[in-house]
Amino acid sequence: MEKVMGLASENGLVIFSKSSCCMCYAVNMLFQGIGVKPVMYDIDQDPEGREMEKALMKLGGTAAGPVPAVFIGGKFMGSTNEIMSAHLSGQLVQMLKPFHHSMS
Template sequence: MDKVLRLASEQGVVIFIKSTCCLCYAVKILFQEIGVDPLVHEIDQDPEGREMEKALTRMGCSAPVPAVFVGGKLLGSTNEVMSLHLSGSLNQMLKPYQSQT
C-alpha cells in the first residue's frame, strides 16, 4: 500500500490502469479531453502489480482499475469518475490541474 500512496502523490492527477482495460482507456481519454495530463501507472506492467491491485481494493476502489487519485487522495474508479463528470463536478475539481493552453 505504501508504494501506491507514494506513486499517487507524485503528481496532481494519477491514474492506475491495466493496459488491456477498455474502461481504463476511456477514463484516461476523458481526463485528456478535459485538459488534464494524468500520470498513468500500468500496474500490469509492474512486478508488484498484484500487490498494488490488492492495495487499491483495500483502499476502497469498487474496481481495482482504473483507480483515480487527485491531489494524492483516492477519487475512485469508473463509476465515481463518470458520476462526477456527468454532474459537472469533475471539471471544477480538475481546474487546478488543467494545462493552460
C-alpha cells in the first residue's frame, strides 16, 4: 500500500494499469481528450506488481480487477465506472482544474 500511495501522490493525475487492459487505455484516452496527460503505472511491469495489485483491490478494486485505478491529487477516485460517471456529470473537469491551467 505504501508504494501505491507514494506513487499516487507524486503527480496530479495517476492511473495504475496493466499493459493489456483495454479499459485502462480507454480511461487514459478520456483524460487526454479532456487535455490532461495522466502518469501511467503498469503494475504488470513492476517487480512489486502483485503487492500493488493487492493494495489496489483493498482500495476499491472491482470484480473486473484492480485496474484502472485513478488517483487525482493523491486521492483514490475509483475505476472506470466512477470516472465515466464523473465525466458525464461534469464533475471530472472540475476535479482536474488544479492540474491543468488552461481548462475552462
